[in-house]
Amino acid sequence: MSYDAIVIGAGMSGLAAGIRLAMFDKKVVILEKHSIPGGLNSYYQRRNFQKGGVRQFDVGLHALTNFIKKGEKGKPFSKLLKQLRLSYDDFKLCPQTYSKIVFPNIELKFSNDFELLCSEVVEKFPKEKDHFFNLVEKVKSFNELDLGLGYQSSREVLKTLISDDLLIEMLICPLLIYGSAWEDDMDFAQFVIMFKSLYFEGFSRPQGGVRTIISLLMKKLEELGAEVRFKASVNSIITRDGRAVGVDVGGEEILAPVILSSIGYPETCRLTPELADKVSPRVGAMTFLESIFVFDKKILPAQNDSTIIFYNNNKKYNYRPAINYFDESSAVVCFPDNYEMNQSQGEGTVRVTYMANYQQWRDLERNHYEDKKELVGQSALNLVKKLSPGFEGELLFKDIFSPLTIERYTWHLNGTVYGSIDKTRDGSTPISGLYIIGTDQGFLGIVGSILSGISLANLHGLMGAEG
Numbered sequence: 033m034s035y036d037a038i039v040i041g042a043g044m045s046g047l048a049a050g051i052r053l054a055m056f057d058k059k060v061v062i063l064e065k066h067s068i069p070g071g072l073n074s075y076y077q078r079r080n081f082q083k084g085g086v087r088q089f090d091v092g093l094h095a096l097t098n099f100i101k102k103g104e105k106g107k108p109f110s111k112l113l114k115q116l117r118l119s120y121d122d123f124k125l126c127p128q129t130y131s132k133i134v135f136p137n138i139e140l141k142f143s144n145d146f147e148l149l150c151s152e153v154v155e156k157f158p159k160e161k162d163h164f165f166n167l168v169e170k171v172k173s174f175n176e177l178d179l180g181l182g183y184q185s186s187r188e189v190l191k192t193l194i195s196d197d198l199l200i201e202m203l204i205c206p207l208l209i210y211g212s213a214w215e216d217d218m219d220f221a222q223f224v225i226m227f228k229s230l231y232f233e234g235f236s237r238p239q240g241g242v243r244t245i246i247s248l249l250m251k252k253l254e255e256l257g258a259e260v261r262f263k264a265s266v267n268s269i270i271t272r273d274g275r276a277v278g279v280d281v282g283g284e285e286i287l288a289p290v291i292l293s294s295i296g297y298p299e300t301c302r303l304t305p306e307l308a309d310k311v312s313p314r315v316g317a318m319t320f321l322e323s324i325f326v327f328d329k330k331i332l333p334a335q336n337d338s339t340i341i342f343y344n345n346n347k348k349y350n351y352r353p354a355i356n357y358f359d360e361s362s363a364v365v366c367f368p369d370n371y372e373m374n375q376s377q378g379e380g381t382v383r384v385t386y387m388a389n390y391q392q393w394r395d396l397e398r399n400h401y402e403d404k405k406e407l408v409g410q411s412a413l414n415l416v417k418k419l420s421p422g423f424e425g426e427l428l429f430k431d432i433f434s435p436l437t438i439e440r441y442t443w444h445l446n447g448t449v450y451g452s453i454d455k456t457r458d459g460s461t462p463i464s465g466l467y468i469i470g471t472d473q474g475f476l477g478i479v480g481s482i483l484s485g486i487s488l489a490n491l492h493g494l495m496g497a498e499g
C-alpha cells in the first residue's frame with residue numbers, strides 16, 4: 033500500500049497534520065496504536081456510579097490555552113481555526129472565571145484579561161512594576177516562532193529583568209508545569225509561548241471537554257476522506273540510504289515519501305535504527321500524577337470561585353521529578369465547574385496534578401501500587417478541602433493515573449508528558465523524509481500540538497501549498 037504521507041499517532045498533532053494534508057488532496061493515512069484518538073489528551077470509560085452503564089471521563093483536560101473571543105484575528109487559536117477550516121462556535125468555549133498562583137501568604141490572580149495580572153503585580157510587588165512591564169515588552173517583541181533559535185535559560189533572562197526572586201518564582205510556576213520538558217527551567221522561546229498562551233490570552237474549556245475537540249478533528253478527517261487506522265502499531269520505520277520510505281505495521285509494509293511522527297523524538301529513534309545511529313535525544317523526566325474527584329455537589333463560589341489554582345507551599349518553586357513517589361509541596365488544582373457557562377446544579381468535579389517520579393512508580397511492587405495511589409488520592413483530597421474552606425461534599429468517584437498509566441496508554445518513554453529536552457524545532461531529523469511533529473517539535477499542550485501538526489504538514493508535507 034502506498035500513500036503521499038504517513039502520520040504516526042492520532043493525538044492532537046497527528047490529527048491536525050492529517051487534516052492539512054488531506055485538505056490539499058494528499059493521500060494520507062494516520063496510524064494509531066491505541067483503539068481511540070486523542071493521545072495524551074484522550075478519554076476513557078468507567079462504570080457509572082450514579083445510574084449504571086458507563087460514563088466517559090477526560091484523561092486530563094484542565095484548560096485549553098490561547099483563549100480568543102469570537103472574531104479575534106492574528107492569534108494562535110485563530111490560526112488553528114483558519115488552517116483547519118473550523119468554526120469558533122463549534123468549540124463551545126467556556127472561558128475561565130480567573131485563576132491564581134498561590135504561594136505562602138501571597139497570591140496573584142490572572143484571567144483572560146491581562147490587566148488583572150498587571151494590577152495584581154503592581155499591587156503586590158510595587159517595586160517591581162517597571163521591571164514587570166519591561167518583561168512584558170520583551171515577551172511582546174520576541175519572535176518565539178523563529179525555528180532556528182537555540183536553548184536560552186528563562187531563569188537567566190528573568191534575573192536580568194526582575195529583582196524580586198519571589199515574583200520570578202510565581203510568574204514561572206504555571207508556565208513550567210503547563211509546558212516545560214526541562215527541570216526547574218525552560219527554554220526562553222517556550223517561556224514566551226507559554227506567557228502569551230496563559231497570561232496574554234488565557235484559559236477556556238470546551239463544553240463536553242476534550243471529546244468536543246477530538247470529535248471536531250475526526251469529523252473533519254472523515255469529511256476529507258482521510259484514512260485513520262486504530263490498533264495500528266508502527267513497529268519500525270523503514271529507511272533506505274538515509275531516506276524514510278515507509279513503515280512496518282504488523283508485518284504489512286506501508287510506503288510513503290513523507291512520514292510525520294508524533295510519538296516523540298526518542299520513541300521515533302527506537303523505531304528507526306538508522307536514525308538512532310545518528311542522534312540520541314534524551315528522554316525527559318517530567319511526569320505527573322493526575323487525580324479526578326466527583327462529589328455529590330458543586331463547590332460554592334464562597335468556598336472557591338477560581339478555575340485553576342497553581343499551588344506551592346514554598347517561596348521557591350521546585351519543578352523537577354518528585355524525590356519520593358509524588359511531591360505534595362506543589363500542585364495544580366482545576367475546578368472545571370468554575371468555567372463560565374459551565375455552572376449548573378448537580379455533581380462537582382475537581383482535578384489535581386502532582387509532580388511524580390517515574391522510576392519509583394516503575395520499581396514499586398505491584399501489590400503496593402493501589403495503596404500508593406490511595407495515599408496520593410488522600411493527599412489531593414485534603415488539598416482540595418484546604419483550598420475550598422467549608423466544602424463538605426460527599427465523594428462519589430475518584431480515579432488516579434500514575435506515570436505508568438501514561439506510559440501504558442500513550443507509549444511515551446518514562447510516562448513523560450512534555451517529551452524530550454532535545455527538541456527539533458523545524459521538525460527535521462537526519463533521515464530525509466522523516467519529520468517530528470507535536471511535543472518534541474517544541475509546541476505542546478493541545479493548541480500547541482495542533483499548531484505543530486499544521487505547521488509541519490505545511491512545511492514538509494505540502495511544500496508550498498497555500499493556507
Ligand SMILES: Cc1cc2nc3c(=O)[nH]c(=O)nc-3n(C[C@H](O)[C@H](O)[C@H](O)COP(=O)(O)OP(=O)(O)OC[C@H]3O[C@@H](n4cnc5c(N)ncnc54)[C@H](O)[C@@H]3O)c2cc1C
Pocket residue numbers: 040041042043044045046063064065066069070071072073091092093094095096097264265266267294295322438441442443444449469470471472476477478479481
Ligand atoms: C494528564 C494530562 C493532562 C493534560 N492537560 C492538558 C491541558 O489541560 N491542556 C493542554 O493544553 N494540554 C494538556 N496536556 C498536554 C497535552 O495533552 C499534550 O501536550 C498534547 O496532547 C500532545 O499531543 P501530541 O500530538 O504531541 O502527542 P500525543 O498525544 O502523545 O500523540 C501521540 C500518539 O501516538 C500514538 N503512538 C505511540 N506509539 C505509536 C506507534 N508505535 N504506532 C502508532 N501510534 C503510536 C499514541 O498512542 C498517541 O496517540 C495534558 C497531558 C496529560 C498527560
